[in-house]
Amino acid sequence: MPDAIPEAAVAAVIEAGRRMAERNWVPATAGNISVRLPGNRVAITRSGFHKAHLTADAVMAVDLQGVPEDGALRPSAETGLHCGVYRAFPAARAVVHGHSVANTVLSRRAGETIRLEGYELLKAFPGLDTHAAAVAVPVLDNDQDITRLQAAVEARWARMADPVVPGYLIRGHGVYVWGPDMDAALARLEGLEFMLACKMAAISLGGSDP
Amino acid sequence: MPDAIPEAAVAAVIEAGRRMAERNWVPATAGNISVRLPGNRVAITRSGFHKAHLTADAVMAVDLQGVPEDGALRPSAETGLHCGVYRAFPAARAVVHGHSVANTVLSRRAGETIRLEGYELLKAFPGLDTHAAAVAVPVLDNDQDITRLQAAVEARWARMADPVVPGYLIRGHGVYVWGPDMDAALARLEGLEFMLACKMAAISLGGSDP
Amino acid sequence: MPDAIPEAAVAAVIEAGRRMAERNWVPATAGNISVRLPGNRVAITRSGFHKAHLTADAVMAVDLQGVPEDGALRPSAETGLHCGVYRAFPAARAVVHGHSVANTVLSRRAGETIRLEGYELLKAFPGLDTHAAAVAVPVLDNDQDITRLQAAVEARWARMADPVVPGYLIRGHGVYVWGPDMDAALARLEGLEFMLACKMAAISLGGSDP
Amino acid sequence: MPDAIPEAAVAAVIEAGRRMAERNWVPATAGNISVRLPGNRVAITRSGFHKAHLTADAVMAVDLQGVPEDGALRPSAETGLHCGVYRAFPAARAVVHGHSVANTVLSRRAGETIRLEGYELLKAFPGLDTHAAAVAVPVLDNDQDITRLQAAVEARWARMADPVVPGYLIRGHGVYVWGPDMDAALARLEGLEFMLACKMAAISLGGSDP
Numbered sequence: 137m138p139d140a141i142p143e144a145a146v147a148a149v150i151e152a153g154r155r156m157a158e159r160n161w162v163p164a165t166a167g168n169i170s171v172r173l174p175g176n177r178v179a180i181t182r183s184g185f186h187k188a189h190l191t192a193d194a195v196m197a198v199d200l201q202g203v204p205e206d207g208a209l210r211p212s213a214e215t216g217l218h219c220g221v222y223r224a225f226p227a228a229r230a231v232v233h234g235h236s237v238a239n240t241v242l243s244r245r246a247g248e249t250i251r252l253e254g255y256e257l258l259k260a261f262p263g264l265d266t267h268a269a270a271v272a273v274p275v276l277d278n279d280q281d282i283t284r285l286q287a288a289v290e291a292r293w294a295r296m297a298d299p300v301v302p303g304y305l306i307r308g309h310g311v312y313v314w315g316p317d318m319d320a321a322l323a324r325l326e327g328l329e330f331m332l333a334c335k336m337a338a339i340s341l342g343g344s345d346p
Numbered sequence: 347m348p349d350a351i352p353e354a355a356v357a358a359v360i361e362a363g364r365r366m367a368e369r370n371w372v373p374a375t376a377g378n379i380s381v382r383l384p385g386n387r388v389a390i391t392r393s394g395f396h397k398a399h400l401t402a403d404a405v406m407a408v409d410l411q412g413v414p415e416d417g418a419l420r421p422s423a424e425t426g427l428h429c430g431v432y433r434a435f436p437a438a439r440a441v442v443h444g445h446s447v448a449n450t451v452l453s454r455r456a457g458e459t460i461r462l463e464g465y466e467l468l469k470a471f472p473g474l475d476t477h478a479a480a481v482a483v484p485v486l487d488n489d490q491d492i493t494r495l496q497a498a499v500e501a502r503w504a505r506m507a508d509p510v511v512p513g514y515l516i517r518g519h520g521v522y523v524w525g526p527d528m529d530a531a532l533a534r535l536e537g538l539e540f541m542l543a544c545k546m547a548a549i550s551l552g553g554s555d556p
Numbered sequence: 557m558p559d560a561i562p563e564a565a566v567a568a569v570i571e572a573g574r575r576m577a578e579r580n581w582v583p584a585t586a587g588n589i590s591v592r593l594p595g596n597r598v599a600i601t602r603s604g605f606h607k608a609h610l611t612a613d614a615v616m617a618v619d620l621q622g623v624p625e626d627g628a629l630r631p632s633a634e635t636g637l638h639c640g641v642y643r644a645f646p647a648a649r650a651v652v653h654g655h656s657v658a659n660t661v662l663s664r665r666a667g668e669t670i671r672l673e674g675y676e677l678l679k680a681f682p683g684l685d686t687h688a689a690a691v692a693v694p695v696l697d698n699d700q701d702i703t704r705l706q707a708a709v710e711a712r713w714a715r716m717a718d719p720v721v722p723g724y725l726i727r728g729h730g731v732y733v734w735g736p737d738m739d740a741a742l743a744r745l746e747g748l749e750f751m752l753a754c755k756m757a758a759i760s761l762g763g764s765d766p
Numbered sequence: 767m768p769d770a771i772p773e774a775a776v777a778a779v780i781e782a783g784r785r786m787a788e789r790n791w792v793p794a795t796a797g798n799i800s801v802r803l804p805g806n807r808v809a810i811t812r813s814g815f816h817k818a819h820l821t822a823d824a825v826m827a828v829d830l831q832g833v834p835e836d837g838a839l840r841p842s843a844e845t846g847l848h849c850g851v852y853r854a855f856p857a858a859r860a861v862v863h864g865h866s867v868a869n870t871v872l873s874r875r876a877g878e879t880i881r882l883e884g885y886e887l888l889k890a891f892p893g894l895d896t897h898a899a900a901v902a903v904p905v906l907d908n909d910q911d912i913t914r915l916q917a918a919v920e921a922r923w924a925r926m927a928d929p930v931v932p933g934y935l936i937r938g939h940g941v942y943v944w945g946p947d948m949d950a951a952l953a954r955l956e957g958l959e960f961m962l963a964c965k966m967a968a969i970s971l972g973g974s975d976p
Binding site for chain 2: 674675676680685686687688739743746749750753754757758760761762763
């Protein structure tokens with residue numbers, strides 16, 4: 137029998153779901169949430185649950201390759217993307233994936249990146265201590281083959297000189313963001329979503345956004 | 347005396363009203379909600395109640411033709427549309443009808459359908475396991491004669507090659523969505539409303555939406 | 557000593573404030589709320605209180621001319637408009653006044669009226685049992701002289717062939733809506749605000765709204 | 767050991783954070799909040815806390831130059847701007863700083879000021895008893911050097927004939943607003959944010975805003 141998932145990890149996932157639902161970032165059963173556990177384990181939301189009302193039995197454990205500890209449970213379809221973050225970034229201990237109107241609409245209009253420049257909230261990202269900066273948030277084409285999508289993500293990371301943005305968008309699909317703990321991951325998500333909402337509003341005013 | 351309505355059905359209707367009100371989808375006393383009961387019965391909201399604060403006495407029973415079990419109570423004016431769904435789709439066990447700004451505004455601009463293409467959230471609809479798809483959500487002209495409107499709905503269903511979308515819009519009026527249970531119906535509603543909100547935002551940015 | 561205000565009236569005012577605040581219709585200390593009491597009395601919010609957190613001592617009584625029963629208390633600056641409704645419409649028993657972005661922005665662009673046509677939610681207004689209708693909601697120029705503003709309102713009512721809309725807008729200021737009880741007044745307010753939000757969205761999409 | 771911070775001051779800061787978070791004005795760990803204490807002390811939020819869930823230990827005391835009473839604690843990075851308000855305006859007893867989509871987007875498009883004219887809610891500002899007025903809200907360029915930014919703010923105040931607006935915007939960053947107590951500061955913030963939201967909506971409709 138697999139080890140139990142620490143209560144604090146389960147609570148962090150449940151609370152993150154509740155907070156993301158409040159902001160309308162997890163419509164239907166969309167979105168998924170995970171935390172890294174000791175011993176190369178990952179606690180992640182199971183497939184098909186609404187994130188507004190998660191309970192402990194909606195959270196299950198997988199290894200860093202996404203293999204469930206309990207073969208009878210089905211993890212989120214995008215578990216491979218969570219595990220890809222944990223394998224690539226040892227400091228990442230929480231990953232959140234949400235759908236917002238802003239990230240969906242802007243990613244459908246974007247090329248390979250979305251540029252964010254001059255926002256005070258850029259400081260929500262690690263390594264940026266000034267608004268006088270610009271970042272290019274990667275935008276990947278959507279793909280139902282998660283192994284292939286994760287390979288595309290890794291190829292993009294390899295091309296990035298300085299992957300300062302702890303997140304990426306999938307076109308028409310949503311955003312992935314990670315951090316050293318759940319509070320940090322959610323704060324970065326809020327910062328990114330705020331800037332995307334600003335960018336969308338700026339364009340709707342008939343102007344452009346640098 | 348008619349049989350009582352099962353408590354779980356009443357609770358599902360009340361909770362659905364509360365959730366739809368949180369999203370501003372049932373302004374004034376608009377919207378209505380139903381669940382299929384055993385024995386060809388339907389539990390549905392009575393006319394004139396605000397959906398944010400439903401109580402058990404706001405829910406009544408009708409048969410599949412919409413005839414009230416208790417003749418002293420008046421069901422929602424659109425009961426005929428709910429019953430039409432239950433007659434046509436044996437697997438449908440919950441129907442929700444809401445008004446959102448997005449579904450109202452887009453349906454007033456639309457022709458006979460609203461096209462949704464390339465959204466990950468298309469997977470919220472049954473039978474779609476990829477974003478690489480397009481659906482045409484039917485849009486019907488509004489009509490205060492519910493029998494005539496239901497006939498138009500049935501005529502539309504008869505013309506649809508593959509009626510994959512478990513819902514339709516009524517122009518300037520709102521959306522109907524159904525599912526195998528209330529959670530599924532609400533998840534499909536959330537998915538549809540999310541995509542309509544995206545489509546509206548995309549158009550407001552000065553672009554088009556495929 | 558003046559008679560106490562019935563508890564149910566105070567509770568209705570407090571709850572209306574809470575609901576209007578949830579929708580962001582009473583920013584700062586804006587907005588005001590009243591109910592008609594027996595004996596030509598009116599219970600109305602005092603000046604300067606935030607409507608999100610009203611308590612019983614924020615509600616006071618005036619007569620139909622707006623004269624406070626307790627001269628030490630200052631009623632809302634727009635008490636004269638509430639009393640004007642009660643004098644003109646004997647069936648009106650609750651009046652709500654709120655500020656929304658939609659009513660503020662549209663009234664600043666409007667001429668003498670705002671036209672609403674073809675919306676199912678027109679049925680939220682009394683005397684309309686079909687969407688196949690159009691109403692012209694009066695828009696009055698703002699005026700800090702409430703006696704003069706109320707005279708302008710009455711002059712407008714006198715010119716209206718069939719004053720079917722139980723409300724009006726004040727340019728750049730907000731909306732007044734009334735009904736036979738508080739629930740009805742709030743439902744009409746929700747219906748009107750919903751249609752104004754639709755109209756604003758329709759215009760932002762680059763189209764017009766009939 | 768420094769004197770304790772009065773409980774009422776701590777409670778006011780915590781509640782202000784909660785209310786600002788409800789409106790999405792403090793994304794990530796952005797925003798900061800302070801109150802003036804007796805004896806030239808200021809209670810202010812510590813750096814790095816999310817404003818939605820403040821606790822008493824997230825509030826610390828500084829002097830009017832921003833020097834912490836407890837050197838082990840780090841105040842908000844923008845403490846110097848709060849103290850600048852308290853030094854310049856003896857009647858100011860609460861300062862709030864928030865980020866909204868409207869204030870961020872409009873300040874990025876603005877020149878040296880944002881003009882607000884004809885809104886009833888102008889009356890939320892002190893000294894304005896009519897909508898028939900116009901104010902020019904100062905917009906300062908963002909600067910990570912807070913001492914230099916505060917000097918720019920003071921230079922702007924010196925140039926203003928009648929500094930009627932108890933607040934200013936920092937470009938791409940947010941808004942500062944103050945008042946004689948926390949309720950007044952929040953009411954002014956709500957009034958200003960409401961008018962900025964109206965201005966943004968008016969421009970998105972394809973028109974201008976005076």
